[in-house]
Amino acid sequence: MESKQDLMLGPFLALDLTDEKGFLCGKILTDLGAEVIKIEKPGGDPSRQIGPFYKDISHPEKSLYWFAFNTGKKSITLDIEKSEGRNIFLEMAEKADFVIESFYPGYMEQLNLGYSTLSRINPRIIMTSISPFGQDGPYKNFKGPDLMVWALGGMLNICGDSDRAPVRISFPQSYMHAGAAAAASTLIAHYYRETTGEGQHVDVSAQQCVEWTTAEIAQIWEMNRLKVGRTGQLRVRPTTGAKLREIWPCKDGFISFRVMGGKAGAGFMKTLVEWMDCEGVGDDYLRQRKWEELDLGKVTQEEYDLAEKPIGQFFLAHTKAELCEEAARRRIQLLPVNTNEDILKDPHLSIRNFWRELEHPELGTTITYPGPFAKFSQASCGPWHRAPLIGEHNEEIYQKRLGLSREKLISLKQNGVI
């Protein structure tokens, strides 16, 4: 491995005060080479209680949730609500490049650790605040766990079946977006700082992130005055009302495919028809159809159903693996509805050398992690090593870096500061 300085963000230090609302921000910075020190409450970050757990043992050092988003970080314990803790934090902030936090808006100011304080002692500092709705506005103090943000951001309403309540994605997503957007925006501020010397405060709203995931629906209302609802496995064309299938059942699960026309669709539709012919289940209508002329914006339900029926039967007669393997070979736009198991076993990802085995000596094992989020030709990208244990780097940071004496450390521990 290249030395720390050779990494893209090698020279930079981030202090990470976030809970699960902001984990991904520091995770992305450390993957890019920054040193990220997670500051946990004495006893450990409460987010360590989030499951799933290693071997299903509920324990703060065994949260797979915590593991996944804190790889490569260091950990110290520090109570910034106590004045001694606050002073230590300020001493660290003086030399830090980034401070990331996801407390409720106003909390850091209450401790007199807001951006105005931090920038006074370190004008270069970038402080990034991640919150459900942003640092200002009428909802800034609203409680905003995933479901609320997903609802108010407009994504909840458009997922699920029309005859039931809207549904979210069963693994909470709002703060994945907020954390990752925080990494992007923090680095935008970083670029400005490195060219001008000036730091700033970055204020990320999870609700706004979620609104961005709703594709074009805001514009559909504004331009066409049409409401977009829930359509389950189908997509409804607003112009004709035709229901076109996106998710199809197959022998042992589901696959994702769209009957398409025009230049983009004609090629692979013909390939699919050939494939069906090869297997002796060809269909006259499909064979004669001029796919270039199929316009999904104009097709009637009756006409569309003529194609959907034989294709649907063909899919039902095959397994997910059969369909996906052959579709990949023939370059047909068809992909599986994967489970977490399928993803981990996907040969495409292993051939791309995506996974990383990180050692967990305390557990006597290695665990498979998602690997670099991008491939860089000049510098490596994490994950580098497993997430830290609670306060694992107290000695390294407090004694070696800040030069606190052993006695001082003991007294801080006794006072519950670390």
Next chain:
Amino acid sequence: MREARRKEVVKQAFEGIKIAEFAWLAAGPFIIKYFSDHGATVIKIESSTRPDTLRQTPPFQENKPGINRSGWFAKYNTNKYGISLNLSHPKARPIVENLVRWADIVIESFTPGVIKRWNLGYEEMVKINPDIIMMSTSAQGQTGPRAQQPSYGVQLTSLAGFVHLTNWPDRGPAMVYGAYTDFIAPYFGTAALVAALDYRRRTGKGQYIDLSQYECAVHFLAPLILDYGVNQRVHHRMGNRSPYAAPHGVYRCLGEDSWCAIAVFTDEEWEAFCRVLSNPVWMKDQKFQTFSARKKNEDELDQSIEEWTKKLSAEEVMRWMQEAGVPAGVVRNNEGVYGDPQLNARQHFWKLEHPEMGLHSVESLPFKLSKTPSELKQAAPCLGQDNYYVYTEILGLSDEEFIQLSGEGVFN
């Protein structure tokens, strides 16, 4: 002239950064929007035979289809110059080389392999501009058995595990609306490009970046990957349930397709929740007294809550709950987001004037930088709108050359 309207009011983070965008649909152009909305000079290169596919995708202003009328295209391409260039014309080559020489960053989203066939792979780019940063953004990466398989957002969202996790346990998976993974990759793509810019600033070295939308998206489900690896547990859709809260659901309110989400995580929140409902008799039942009891009787709990919410407006439910300290949120539809007081206070939607579409709304990026906030100054370009300015002012062609090459169809 367009240039005259580009008056700098505030300082911008990427002033002076130059980007050539050979990318279309959502993810690639969205990555570059992070730069163009923060002051970078971006040239988006299309051709009249192969314009950005999103230009042909509804919704269209006033429902009238047109290459310059897509509201979807409009939101990812703000603050960019638009030029048309016929890449297969022999005289296009020196112009492309000029663009590469001019740029700090080149981004492309062709099917993997295509750009190499045009002699514009990274190796070629480096010969033209040794410290260029080049990003290829694609569905599944530049290598691997499925690299060249085409796919759209819903399909990739299925591949990346999100569709399987969406819907009720007694139903098949439901589509995650739109192109979900297209909105995940841009955070990572932006972080990667800024890190590469900073690296180049320190070392003088450019580089090549291969961004796979699939791989970015897997990070958003990372704990489930670990859970299978360690515990062999396969995760399934579970409606709106959460292992950490009860109730945790979405409840019908007064009015057509009107809903409010409510969640109770702590005992304190449960007490507050009971107070908001004026402590009805059913709540005192043993079945609902503890978290584990509520979990066991969650179906019945949900029904009782809905009996209460369905007589009230979603706004009322949210306000009363939040005032009492209980998490609640109105389920906004695509009309409702425009009326959301919080989004409006944050100036989430901006109005921009466009030569064909007129005034239309586009979203601003989901964060505020205190000193260099993003600014939406310029609507997405019409196809080829900035040809004259870009080819003469930025790339230095004379008026005569511009007219000559135009006549020969190089800018088609």
